[in-house]
Amino acid sequence: EIVLTQSPGTLSLSPGERATLSCRASQSVTSQFFAWHQQKPGQAPRLLIYGASKRATGVPDRFSGSGSGTDFTLTISRLEPEDYAVYYCQQYGHSLWTFGQGTRVEIK
Amino acid sequence: QVQLHQSGPRLVKPSQTLSLACAVSGDDISNDVVAWNWIRQSPSRGLEWLGRTYYRSRWDSDYLPSVKGRITISPDTSKNQFSLQLNSVTPEDTAVYYCARAMNKKVQGQFYYYIDVWGNGTTVTVSS
Numbered sequence: 001e002i003v004l005t006q007s008p009g010t011l012s013l014s015p016g017e018r019a020t021l022s023c024r025a026s027q028s029v030t031s032q033f034f035a036w037h038q039q040k041p042g043q044a045p046r047l048l049i050y051g052a053s054k055r056a057t058g059v060p061d062r063f064s065g066s067g068s069g070t071d072f073t074l075t076i077s078r079l080e081p082e083d084y085a086v087y088y089c090q091q092y093g094h095s096l097w098t099f100g101q102g103t104r105v106e107i108k
Numbered sequence: 109q110v111q112l113h114q115s116g117p118r119l120v121k122p123s124q125t126l127s128l129a130c131a132v133s134g135d136d137i138s139n140d141v142v143a144w145n146w147i148r149q150s151p152s153r154g155l156e157w158l159g160r161t162y163y164r165s166r167w168d169s170d171y172l173p174s175v176k177g178r179i180t181i182s183p184d185t186s187k188n189q190f191s192l193q194l195n196s197v198t199p200e201d202t203a204v205y206y207c208a209r210a211m212n213k214k215v216q217g218q219f220y221y222y223i224d225v226w227g228n229g230t231t232v233t234v235s236s
Binding site: 032033035037044045046047050051054056088090092095096097098099100101102 | 145147154155156157170172173206210215218219220221222223224225226227228229
């Protein structure tokens with residue numbers, strides 16, 4: 001099973017600032033099977049990025065994904081009030097899905 | 109627009125069976141480029157994928173090894189829904205359970221596989 005480790009656990013930033021979230025895999029991941037999801041309190045997760053760098057339908061272009069192999073990054077170029085949430089990375093490999101433990105982006 | 113609507117009991121007694129259903133609208137569960145998943149979320153385990161069912165000329169299922177033997181995910185094509193059964197539950201199975209669709213998509217010659225639609229979630233408590 002591929003383990004995903006996200007850092008930092010919590011990111012405290014002001015609106016308008018840039019957020020950089022990291023996800024490291026315990027072994028190499030197929031980029032086409034790597035995604036980022038956003039979850040707000042009391043809601044289901046929502047797909048943001050698939051294929052490591054492709055934005056899902058309706059996702060603002062301030063969200064971008066990058067990376068390959070074992071290191072992946074989600075960047076939010078300028079934080080908007082609605083972006084404060086928990087973000088999870090996810091991958092599919094060896095016939096199963098695994099998730100990171102999440103990074104909480106909170107208002108500073 | 110694809111929507112997943114979950115139903116099932118929210119309280120299950122220890123040693124009994126947890127049963128949830130996920131009704132699909134906007135897609136056909138026999139679509140051969142998707143898979144239908146169950147995922148749970150708890151403070152202790154985070155987001156944990158449990159398993160999936162999918163149609164590729166026949167129906168098949170895959171499960172997380174740690175729950176294999178206790179779990180069945182099966183389709184009901186007559187109702188366009190799929191279900192989760194988890195046997196012999198303990199308090200550690202208390203979680204929010206989500207159904208979700210995974211899409212296998214070809215873009216510019218590359219195949220992508222990702223979970224793109226989630227149900228609203230069902231909070232299931234295992235307690236006597």
